[in-house]
Amino acid sequence: MEHDPSSAKTNSLEKMLAILDGFDEQQVVIDIDRAAELSGSSRPSTYRYLQALTRSGLLTPASGGTYALGSRVIELEMLRRENDPLHRASHHLIRHYAQTTGLNIMVCSYYGDKVLCTDFAWADRSMPDIYRPGRSMPLFRGAMAKVILANHSQARLRSIWTWNEAALREAGLGHTLAEFLDAMAAIRSAGAMITSGEVFDSLVGVAAPVFDLEEEVLGSVVFVLQADRFEASDPEKLSEEIRELSRGIQRGIARASRFNAIATGAAAKPRRSPVYSG
Known part of the structure; x- marks a missing residue:
């Protein structure tokens, strides 16, 4: 039995965040066409999503109308690693x-x-x-x-x-x-x-x-x-x-x-309908 998490993209926030799924080891930049495909949105809506992600620092403009991961990603990774x-x-x-x-x-x-x-x-x-x-x-x-x-x-x-x-x-x-x-x-x-x-x-x-x-x-x-x-x-x-x-x-x-040197942390919990890459 398989479940497609992408089918649950029902609101603007989920659609915007789905754009970040386009980045991996082979794909380090993304253009508006690919972003529209990932979000399932029109080009005008996708452009607004890209602008919002850029303002947040999660993305940054790159050459040729593409976008790369932004400085906020690096900052968040440092915080995660240190804590x-x-x-x-x-x-x-x-x-x-x-x-x-x-x-x-x-x-x-x-x-x-x-x-x-x-x-x-x-x-x-x-x-x-x-x-x-x-x-x-x-x-x-x-x-x-x-x-x-x-x-x-x-x-x-x-x-x-x-x-x-x-x-x-x-x-x-x-x-x-x-x-x-x-x-x-x-x-x-x-x-x-x-x-x-x-x-x-x-x-x-x-x-x-x-x-x-x-x-x-x-x-x-x-x-x-x-x-x-x-x-x-x-x-x-x-x-x-x-x-x-x-x-x-x-x-x-x-x-x-x-000694309260670091937070104890907690194990992450799976999604309500956990689907993993096997």
Whole structure:
């Protein structure tokens, strides 16, 4: 069962904000025709939306009548990064751990309907740093995403299955709801997960979830290894190391909360009808 979130664009604000969906790694500028297509609006209305987004700083005029992301986006990202409990607790820790072990480490955050790379420490330079802060990850593939998915409540998992049944089957996470829930329970019980080649060929991910103070999943921490290095390693040892790193991050979140150094934060909640990119 699939649901198209774009069908819910019913008011001017939703139509205006839909223009921002046109930006990604391949498309860094947008013109009025593309903006009109995204918003489902006439050119005059679209032009008003573009002007409003420009006044807010979310967009800025670029060459050839196009628009690029504006300065306010950068300012908001700085505020998010500096006040995000997961980022603050993990930033220095993963760098120390990467330098000590020579392992590449990535931190992913969960934002309700997306899993994003928010930080990484790349110790093994023989592997290109293909992950970047802000890069969106598929929620149904890769260890970094599956350990997040598995740690939702039973009610939320049932809702996710309802709206994403075909994608979950395609990802090999079960052909029935019962199989899907069993697969999630197994990952949750293990406390860590290893996948190979699910996001990028020849790369192995070893991931563990990270929780907030209310035991809601905030994101995950991941070792990223080339397949040949993984084959020469002990999978059980790697799994225990990533679990310990996750516990270290959670201790940092708790410590910061006790001393009011940062806001405790809260895990993002999915949409009422959660539809994910599988």
